[in-house]
């Protein structure tokens with residue numbers, strides 16, 4: 593028995609956990625052609641499509657609309673003005689258009705920003721009022737407008753998660769909506785929809801998936817089911833992401849990333865995340881740093897900080913990153929190698945390495961640290977942190 597296996601056996605199951613994964617997942621290349629029959633099966637008669645302008649231009653939106661029409665589902669409207677890091681005013685505009693079109697179901701085809709916007713639109717459509725009235729944990733206590741997600745990136749996990757995050761354009765802070773009712777009814781994982789993703793977006797979103805797997809495993813909310821999902825996803829991401837970045841036309845790499853990303857997203861949805869996401873949300877809110885890029889830059893720093901509090905888990909993570917003979921190292925050396933392995937992965941994928949390279953300036957760091965400390969993701973961080981700790985991590989990542 594290796595030392596790593598012994599360490600694993602020492603990790604005991606918690607006395608309590610709550611696991612619910614309500615989203616049905618269908619994965620197949622070409623599965624977009626079934627979206628119409630699937631919508632009908634969910635009782636959707638007038639579907640409102642949320643997507644972005646690039647996907648309309650690439651003809652991907654039409655690949656969704658055609659099978660909806662063929663199945664007899666009417667199109668209540670198409671909303672394609674969704675920016676990366678979507679905002680509350682975009683949600684309100686889209687909800688108004690969906691209501692005017694008489695939508696009884698939503699279809700989201702896009703990345704995390706599109707899918708999170710669709711979730712927020714579903715809240716406004718079914719609950720009324722302003723989107724700001726419904727923020728927080730379990731404020732949404734009844735089913736919302738049914739949503740089908742077709743992710744075109746592999747990383748966000750929104751297609752399976754109970755989270756939606758959008759930016760409040762008044763405060764510049766990211767606001768979160770958390771409820772089992774925000775889990776989409778169906779996630780269609782069609783890898784062919786992701787082959788047009790450029791290398792930089794593939795890399796950034798893939799590093800988001802990597803961060804979900806790592807942070808969910810380290811989270812205080814982790815349990816045996818989420819560990820199994822995240823730790824099956826992580827080696828698949830470590831092995832496949834550089835290949836998907838280098839050869840985006842290979843549908844097998846794309847499919848593996850799409851499935852691993854959904855598994856990591858499920859782990860994240862149930863276990864929660866930690867300080868890396870908290871700081872990434874703050875960077876997105878203040879400076880519009882893309883979520884995956886911010887996570888990729890901050891993951892080695894956040895993981896290095898947390899590893900001290902969770903040495904057994906750091907050891908399992910080191911093994912998942914393929915670090916040879918990690919069982920022979922001291923806890924400190926293992927944590928160092930783990931941090932280096934995360935950097936190697938993001939470096940191999942050519943993701944920016946420093947916050948100063950993605951629009952953050954020194955004068956932002958105090959405000960980002962304060963925003964991050966107030967972020968709900970900090971609730972599950974395995975090591976207690978003050979604003980000064982986060983400030984140090986941000987400085988190191990700057």
Ligand SMILES: [Fe+2]
Nearest residue numbers: 748800804883
């Ligand atoms: Fe994320």
